[in-house]
Amino acid sequence: MFLKDLLFPKFCLGCGTLGTYICPKCQRLLRYLNRDTCFYCKKASLYGLTHPICLKKFNVDGVVSIFYYNNLLKKIIKNVKYRLVTEAWKDLTRMIKPESIGRIAFYKKLSRDLFLQPIPLFKTKIRERGFNQAFLIAKFFQTFLEFSISDFLVRVKETFPQAELKTKRDRYQNLRGAFKVRPEYRSALAGSNIILIDDVITTGSTAKEAGKTLKKAGANKVYVLAIAKG
Ligand SMILES: [Zn+2]
Ligand SMILES: [Zn+2]
Structure with missing residues (x-):
């Protein structure tokens, strides 16, 4: 046992059992x-690709995630966010079964040069949390997708969880203009293919807004890859 384990014992983020962040029972x-x-x-779609008929201008081209966002995972992800532990993210990604990654291997074959772009956090959020969980997840996916992690996007607006907003107009205003492409990357972005990385997709509106921003700036294809989907 390491000294840090004695000082900061690990508790299961799902049920509180001592020893690991995600105990075998919760796994x-x-x-x-x-x-x-x-x-x-x-509706069903192979590899989560957007149906040609659903693919409007600036829409994302596909979405895929590993887990179903059930109550246990909700609890785990909520706890991970507030405990400020990067280790817990690593534990969560480490236990993903290799065979479940097979579905994502399709994305590896799409293009030789794709960028993994974590959905950025607003600067005050990064300060609070100390890290962007989407970046840690991108690092994990990078171990088998082998693409570069990009920093094309910046979050220029503090946004609220879409589920907390009541009217359609509020939800629209909340995310509108939330992201911008960093001017220094405009030329690198033009014509490129991107996989946006996020922790959880519920309404999907954040990823859609980020995708729209990238496509308006000249990205060719934009896909979304997440740990869990509601
Ligand atoms: Zn547990
Ligand atoms: Zn469709």
Whole structure:
């Protein structure tokens, strides 16, 4: 046992058992997604690719995630966010079964040069948390997707969780203009293919807004890859 484990003992983020961040019992309760759907019409679609008929201008081209966002994972991810522990993210990604990654291997074949772009956090959020969890997740996916991690996007607006907003107008205003492309990367971005990386996708509106920003700035294809989807 390491000294740091004695000073900061690990508790399961799902049930509180001492020893690991995600205990074997909780690991068994996590559900792998085995059916991919279109981001727009929610109907089945191979590899989560957006149906041609659903692919409007500036829409993202596909979305795929590993787990179903059930109550246990909700609890784990909420706890990870507030405990400020990067180790817990590493534990969560480490226990992902290699066979579940097979679905994502498709994205590896799409292009030789794709960028992994973590969904950026607003600067005050990074200061609070100390890290961007999407960046840690991108690092994890990079171990088998082998693409570079890009820093094309910046979050220029503090946003609220979409679920907390009541009217359609509020939700629209909340995310509108939330992201910008860094001017120094405009030429690198033009014509490139990108996989946006996020922790959880619920309404999907954040990823859609980020995707729209990238496409308006000249990105060719934009996909979304997340740990969990609601
Ligand atoms: Zn547990
Ligand atoms: Zn569709």
